[in-house]
Amino acid sequence: MEGILPCRQAIRGGGPCRTLDMFARIRTAAVWGLFGVLATLVGIAAGHLVSALLVPSSSPVLAVGSAVIDATPTPMKEWAIRNFGSKDKTILVGSVLIVVLLLSAVAGLLARRRFRNGAILQVVLVAVAAYAAITRPTAGAEDLVPSLVTAAAGVAALGVLARLAHGRRTASVPGAPTGPLAAEDRLESPVESPVATAAGASRRGVLIGAGVLAVLAAAMGEAGRAIRSFRARPEDITLPAAADPAPALPVGLDDKIPGISPLKTPNKDFYRVDTRLDTPVLSAADWTLRIDGDVENELTFTFDDLLDMELIERDITMTCVSNSVGGPYLGSATWLGVRLTDLLDRAKVGTKADQILSTDFDGMKISTPLDLATDGRDAMIAIGMNGEPLPRAHGFPARMIVPGLYGFISGTKWVTRLTLTTYAEETAYWTDRKWATDAPIKMSSRIDTPRALSQIDAGKQFIGGVAWAQQAGGIAKVQVRIDGGAWTDATLGPDVNNDYWRQWYYEWDAKPGRHSLAVRAVSGEGEVQSAVRADPFPSGSSGIQDIFVTVG
Ligand SMILES: Nc1nc2c(c(=O)[nH]1)N[C@H]1C(S)=C(S)[C@@H](COP(=O)(O)O)O[C@H]1N2
Ligand SMILES: [Mo]
Numbered sequence: 399m400e401g402i403l404p405c406r407q408a409i410r411g412g413g414p415c416r417t418l419d420m421f422a423r424i425r426t427a428a429v430w431g432l433f434g435v436l437a438t439l440v441g442i443a444a445g446h447l448v449s450a451l452l453v454p455s456s457s458p459v460l461a462v463g464s465a466v467i468d469a470t471p472t473p474m475k476e477w478a479i480r481n482f483g484s485k486d487k488t489i490l491v492g493s494v495l496i497v498v499l500l501l502s503a504v505a506g507l508l509a510r511r512r513f514r515n516g517a518i519l520q521v522v523l524v525a526v527a528a529y530a531a532i533t534r535p536t537a538g539a540e541d542l543v544p545s546l547v548t549a550a551a552g553v554a555a556l557g558v559l560a561r562l563a564h565g566r567r568t569a570s571v572p573g574a575p576t577g578p579l580a581a582e583d584r585l586e587s588p589v590e591s592p593v594a595t596a597a598g599a600s601r602r603g604v605l606i607g608a609g610v611l612a613v614l615a616a617a618m619g620e621a622g623r624a625i626r627s628f629r630a631r632p633e634d635i636t637l638p639a640a641a642d643p644a645p646a647l648p649v650g651l652d653d654k655i656p657g658i659s660p661l662k663t664p665n666k667d668f669y670r671v672d673t674r675l676d677t678p679v680l681s682a683a684d685w686t687l688r689i690d691g692d693v694e695n696e697l698t699f700t701f702d703d704l705l706d707m708e709l710i711e712r713d714i715t716m717t718c719v720s721n722s723v724g725g726p727y728l729g730s731a732t733w734l735g736v737r738l739t740d741l742l743d744r745a746k747v748g749t750k751a752d753q754i755l756s757t758d759f760d761g762m763k764i765s766t767p768l769d770l771a772t773d774g775r776d777a778m779i780a781i782g783m784n785g786e787p788l789p790r791a792h793g794f795p796a797r798m799i800v801p802g803l804y805g806f807i808s809g810t811k812w813v814t815r816l817t818l819t820t821y822a823e824e825t826a827y828w829t830d831r832k833w834a835t836d837a838p839i840k841m842s843s844r845i846d847t848p849r850a851l852s853q854i855d856a857g858k859q860f861i862g863g864v865a866w867a868q869q870a871g872g873i874a875k876v877q878v879r880i881d882g883g884a885w886t887d888a889t890l891g892p893d894v895n896n897d898y899w900r901q902w903y904y905e906w907d908a909k910p911g912r913h914s915l916a917v918r919a920v921s922g923e924g925e926v927q928s929a930v931r932a933d934p935f936p937s938g939s940s941g942i943q944d945i946f947v948t949v950g
Contacts, residue, residue, distance in 0.1 A: 433559040434506020435499050440611050441552025443618035449544035450625040456541035458527035458548050460675045463491050465530035467673050472831045476935050479720050487675055513560050517553045524549040535761025555611050562607040630679050635787045640711035640734055648892035651901045655862040657847030658901055663729035665784050670791050671718045671727055678812050680759055682795040691818035694746035701795050707736045712776045715866050715899040717839050719804035720934045724844050724943035730899050733799050734782030739772055751818035756798055756810040764810045765826035767836050775801050801897035802869030804837045834937035841867035841927050843876055843919040850945035856910050862903035871922020872896035878904040879916040910950030918942050
């Protein structure tokens with residue numbers, strides 16, 4: 399290997415030649431690796447900035463991340479959600495970035511010997527991103543632009559760094575060709591470290607060049623972020639009052655039981671689950687909802703059309719199928735919208751359809767059983783959440799809400815199309831990944847306070863939380879079991895409606911020591927929450943939450 403070859407160069411300053419040789423070699427490699435990383439960061443920042451201006455979801459990093467999400471097998475997704483929770487996406491993007499930066503370091507190393515090879519690797523990396531961006535269901539030619547910019551900026555930055563490094567070196571070898579292209583065909587001595595052997599002035603040149611590029615990357619990254627957040631500011635829309643309003647929400651146990659979930663979940667605290675890495679920015683004025691497929695009249699509704707229809711307001715608890723027993727993916731809000739059946743009645747659904755295939759603005763598809771969505775429950779196309787327009791993260795300008803069904807078969811955010819079709823004919827995102835097609839929310843209950851594994855004082859303590867049994871007669875009872883003893887009735891909070899969770903609490907005389915606390919719900923139909931453990935996949939978790947706390 400090169401590292402143990404005898405010195406081919408006179409080493410200034412003497413010393414054991416091989417050690418110096420190795421040392422210089424490693425340093426050279428590190429410098430060129432960093433050049434590669436820096437060049438890629440410049441490219442990514444430029445691409446991200448341009449995509450912020452043009453098509454935010456086509457940012458090369460996001461496009462690759464989204465492609466990875468879509469390609470991740472269901473068990474791995476489940477594993478990631480279980481182990482990383484809502485940080486799963488940060489970790490995903492972080493991992494993608496690490497892989498990209500490692501390969502970029504390789505590109506830097508390649509560029510040292512032959513600039514063209516490094517540039518080719520950079521372009522290959524960006525081509526993967528371009529492919530991911532262009533194959534999104536609704537992608538157009540403009541989605542290629544950020545990738546092209548990324549490639550151009552990355553290659554240019556690497557070129558600048560290579561030129562500075564080689565130029566500096568060749569400056570000390572009068573008459574040698576300069577610049578990355580000229581350097582291409584020369585096999586340089588691996589000993590020659592651009593930094594180690596630099597004459598003071600040119601070494602400074604490399605450092606200044608790298609510093610300028612780093613500042614440039616940071617500035618473009620920050621500009622992209624600022625533009626994105628400016629474009630994502632909420633639209634100034636005043637929603638009309640509902641023709642069919644929800645009754646005033648009763649006073650819950652919020653103030654009585656510290657640590658309990660508030661009866662209504664504030665929008666900013668509402669869980670968010672979707673396949674996106676960005677927050678889509680749609681405009682209400684441009685938005686339309688198309689109804690097609692097995693219908694007599696294909697129709698298109700604008701946002702204003704919806705405002706002109708009869709608006710209903712309903713208190714509904716939503717849950718994600720990925721929520722494990724005792725988990726956080728659950729929230730309760732007041733939704734304002736148009737009855738789904740009012741829309742479907744205008745379109746006149748045919749006799750063949752058994753599913754509503756809803757599509758979001760980006761082509762993401764969710765399937766809902768037609769019979770359940772139209773069985774008299776308050777399914778709606780919602781435009782308001784807790785007295786405000788939908789937040790962008792929750793589907794602005796419009797989404798579907800179907801009480802009693804998990805979000806993945808009913809809660810389509812940023813919805814733009816409802817196609818009446820059959821399960822035999824058309825499949826959707828999660829059903830393609832083997833999740834259930836028919837998934838009613840399973841009755842469950844959760845202990846909010848005390849927290850699992852926490853330490854609390856002895857004496858009078860409240861155990862409290864929420865329980866839900868949508869479409870099964872609501873919650874009739876919640877029972878608590880301490881240290882494996884008998885199930886004892888807890889006190890219930892106010893009854894909002896059967897589609898809404900119910901708060902509960904139990905006053906406990908806590909004695910010092912370690913204790914187990916369990917909870918279960920009983921529905922209005924007399925059904926007792928199942929103790930059979932099931933994972934979220936494929937149709938929702940079941941089992942009893944049983945936690946440990948230490949008293950004293
Ligand atoms: N367009 C779109 N809608 C979507 C999803 C998605 O990935 N894309 N995720 C669904 C899932 S799995 C759930 S649980 C709910 C969550 O809605 P929330 O984020 O408003 O709580 O949205 C549903 N709607
Ligand atoms: Mo979900």
